[in-house]
Amino acid sequence: MTISSVNKAGIPEEEMSSKLGLPSLDMSLAFPQATPASQFPPPASDYYQLDDLLNPEEIEIRRKVRALMEKEIAPIMTKYWEKAEFPFTAIPKLASIGVAGGTIKGYGCPGLSLLGSAIATAEVARVDASCSTFILVHSSLAMLTIAMCGSEEQKQRYLPSLAQLRTVACWALTEPDNGSDASSLKTTATQVNGGWVLNGQKRWIGNSTFADILIVFARNTATNQINGFIVKKGAPGLNVTKIENKIGLRIVQNGDILMNKVFVPEEDKLPGVTCFQDTSKVLAVSRVMVAWQPIGISMGVYDICLRYLKERKQFGAPLAAFQLNQEKLVRMLGNIQGMLLVGWRLCKLYESGKMTPGQASLGKVYPQTSSPLFATTKIFPLVLRAGLDFADGQGNGSPSARAHGRERNPRRFLSRQGLLRSGADLLLRRHLRHQQPGHRPGDHGDRQLQARRSRLSKPALMNSRGRLYISS
Incomplete structure (x- = not known):
């Protein structure tokens, strides 16, 4: 006699297993009010043409x-x-x-x-x-x-x-111990007969798990300067593994790279990289491109949200008919216009040879001032959060949710938001000390700083007159 196992709910395992692994309903059947994101909406976010x-x-x-x-x-x-x-x-x-x-x-x-x-x-x-x-x-x-x-x-x-994308490349600079402080990288390059031997580790390198060639930066053991090398896929001693369980940019194959006595022939040493400053020529262009990435994502989120609010009906009317949603859409649209204009101006400054590192950084990170300036990666999360609000109960699977999962990436790509905040705190602390000669740690200046931090961390609300204030 065969006895079927029974789970805690009292349902036989055979019956339970028959109900698992079934495909989900088609989106048009599961949620007929909204067009699925696989059918991307026409562009509506370029309001200033x-x-x-x-x-x-x-x-x-x-x-x-x-x-x-x-x-x-x-x-x-x-x-x-x-x-x-x-x-x-x-x-x-x-x-x-x-x-x-x-x-x-x-x-x-x-x-x-x-x-x-x-x-x-x-x-x-x-x-x-x-x-x-x-x-x-x-x-x-x-x-x-x-x-x-x-x-x-x-x-x-x-x-x-x-x-032609017949081959794919990656760019290996970041290391486990050196992210923002990339110039302190520890990977070494030792010259030997006919080439170089690389030893070290890289982390968070996009495309690395399937790249045909890897651009690797290492410290020359003779000069202590940073040099660049072209490393081919499958080189002896090269080991690349995928970083699993990411929340953001899940499709991107970020990897850990281990190099144990990887030989690189002299012909694959990049002659134009003799110190870390030589990478700045490349980073100057990439900063502009990174500023445009959140611009594009924000445009897509807006386009999806606008269509959704027009299609989704509650209380007998489309969600787009409600003034609260209209106000959020207007804020999203205005932010995107500012981001587009900053991105356009950055390109023109670079092409004219006038762009400074500070201007590139301002295009990526919202300034730590009260000035209502638009920038890309600081405004970007505001647009995405509004998109998540609009996604309603469907938010976890929406393009807004997928985008929100990687909202920190532009800041992590070339700058660390945590370091920027620390720098702002340091400047504020110095300003308060300058106002109070003879300041000692723990004095009123520190309490003032803590109060300022606490106030800035509280959510901004809008009163009946449409003015923003900080909740108490």
């Missing part, structure tokens, strides 16, 4: 990238995001739009204007943040490093296949 500031080539790039992302990429990305897998079938489609290599001229690269490349980044990010990160790492970091710091022979050997 950015196309008027673009030349015909840049307008065409925007149209071509937008069409491909909406029709070919949007329908498949949710499945890969859920599994935290990379959609390798999308690589040929991304190659077809011809944006890999961005501003690089020759060697099969598109030779776009900086603004054209930035627009392409934003249009990719508008539909999927992970795809834009894949392109950013491959194009604006790895390929650009070869173009700016490589020899002529290296450019001719590597850039054509990278531009």
Whole structure:
């Protein structure tokens, strides 16, 4: 006699197992009021008509990238995001739009204007943040490093296949112990007969698990300066493993890289990287591209939310008919216009040779002042949080939720928000001490600082006259 096992609910295991693993309902059946995100909505977030500031080539790039992302990429990305897998079938489609290599001229690269490349980044990010990160790492970091710091022979050997996405590259600078303080990296490069031997570890390197070539930065043991190297996939002593269980940018394959006596031939040493300052040439361009990534994501979130609020009905009316939702939409739309204009101006400053590191940083991080300036990565979370509010009970699976899961990434990419806040606190502390000569730790200045911090940490509310105040 066979006795069926019974679980705590009193249901036989055979019956329970027959109900597991069933596919979920199609979204059109499960939630018929709203169009699924796989059918991406038409653009509605460019309220000030950015196309008027673009030349015909840049307008065409925007149209071509937008069409491909909406029709070919949007329908498949949710499945890969859920599994935290990379959609390798999308690589040929991304190659077809011809944006890999961005501003690089020759060697099969598109030779776009900086603004054209930035627009392409934003249009990719508008539909999927992970795809834009894949392109950013491959194009604006790895390929650009070869173009700016490589020899002529290296450019001719590597850039054509990278531009066509027949091969993929990653950029390995960050280490477990050195993120923002990248110039203190510990990976070493020791010169030997015929080349170099690399030893060390890198972490959070996007594209690294499947990259064909790795741009690796290491400290020259003879000069103590930072040098750059092109390391090929499968090199003896090279071990790359995927970082699992991420919440943000789940599709991006970030990896840990271990190098144990990895030999790199002399021909694959980048001659243009002789110290850490040489990386700033590449980072200057990538900062602009990183500023445009949250612009694109915010545009996509707004477009999705606007359509959803028009389609979803409660209390006999579309959600878009309620004034509270309209106010949030207006704030989102206004923030996006400010972000677009900051991004556009950054591109023009760079192309004219006038952009300073401070201007690039301001474009990424909202200034620690009371001035109502718009910037990209500080305004970005505000747009996403409004998008999550709009997502209602459907929020956990929405594009807004997927985007919100990676909202900190632009700040982590090139700057650490925690360090920026610490710097602001330090400046405020110095200001208070300057006001009170003879200040000692624990005096009124510290209490003032704590009170200021506490006040700023409380939520801002709006009174009946429409004025913002800090709740007590």
